[in-house]
Amino acid sequence: MTRTAIIAGSGALPRLLAAELGNPLVASLDGFVPEGLTPDVVFRIERLMPFLRHLEDAGVTTVIFAGAAARPRLDPALFDPQTAQMVPRLLQAMQAGDDATLRAVIGIFEEAGFAVSGVADVAPGLVPGPGLLCGTPSEADSADADRAAHIVAALGSVDVGQGAVVAQGLCLAVEALPGTDAMLDWVAQTARRPNPQGAKGVFYKAPKPGQDRRIDLPALGVETVRRAAAAGLAGIVWQAGGVITLDRTAMLAEAEAHGLFLWSREP
Incomplete structure (x- = not known):
């Protein structure tokens, strides 16, 4: 046995x-x-x-x-x-x-x-493939996601973090030792967009380049959605096939309630 x-x-x-x-x-x-x-x-x-x-x-x-x-x-x-x-x-x-x-x-x-x-x-169902789970990102949101993906790849190459917040092309915060919740809380309390009427920004998450994906895959859950909403972001984006979603049904309900999009993005 x-x-x-x-x-x-x-x-x-x-x-x-x-x-x-x-x-x-x-x-x-x-x-x-x-x-x-x-x-x-x-x-x-x-x-x-x-x-x-x-x-x-x-x-x-x-x-x-x-x-x-x-x-x-x-x-x-x-x-x-x-x-x-x-x-x-x-x-x-x-x-x-x-x-x-x-x-x-x-x-x-x-x-x-x-x-x-x-x-x-x-449990492949916990690691979504590419697709938009809810909401609709704007062109500005897509551009911010591209920018954030490049930043996270650079962070990961020096083994620093797996996430970043970008709004209007500017990096508002990066994930370091304190973790995702602390980063999103910091954005909620201190970050200011150059144009208050412009794009709200996105939180992007991905594994580190070359990471062994059998261990320490990044994860997102309902609390992540709540904190992203409190930070005034437009949505959450992650690398398809590289991020665990915990209780996806509850995540979707929370995102829809706050008007956020959830996007599992092609690498």
């Missing part, structure tokens, strides 16, 4: 994937509790090798990473001898950025004999 394990962080995505998979083993990183889901096991990075052996003993052959997690604080006193041997490798990857860290994590799981799947493999 083979089994899939969800390596879960916080948020709703692990629960949605668990519903798709039926009976996965749910393992959450200590300190990052998935929403509406009780983990079967909680693990720490310092005890990674015993955790991998536990997955193997439970019949797990495939893992999928889902949910949000920040870099945890490591306690040197908790390392077992085998995991301690990995510390130089992990620290070197961490110094190179988030993408390098995630690639190192995938490598460790694969070397331990596990296949690593992505969200699009397990």
Whole structure:
């Protein structure tokens, strides 16, 4: 008997994937509790090798990473001898950025004999293909989306962020360590368009160029729509096939209520 394990962080995505998979083993990183889901096991990075052996003993052959997690604080006193041997490798990857860290994590799981799947493999319905989900962007909105896509690609090439807000051709904000919500809140509180009567602007989201899409795909949800509306934006645009939408029905209802468009845009 083979089994899939969800390596879960916080948020709703692990629960949605668990519903798709039926009976996965749910393992959450200590300190990052998935929403509406009780983990079967909680693990720490310092005890990674015993955790991998536990997955193997439970019949797990495939893992999928889902949910949000920040870099945890490591306690040197908790390392077992085998995991301690990995510390130089992990620290070197961490110094190179988030993408390098995630690639190192995938490598460790694969070397331990596990296949690593992505969200699009397990639940393709959560990762929309190209198309306009609701509303109608103007020509100015389309131009702002083009500009934002170039900015996000540049940010991603240096492993900084996955989102930007552009209005009237000007970048009002970019996503960095504080995240999407903080960026949209900043736009709502401080950003001003050059022409108050001109285009309201768009929020654009995409994976980093060359990113391994089995892990850390950007995600959008109802709260994103609410904050984009509060920021006075015309709509939300994302790279088709590269962004997870959480509770799309609720997102559509919220966007329509605020008059926002939602656009899954061709890369």
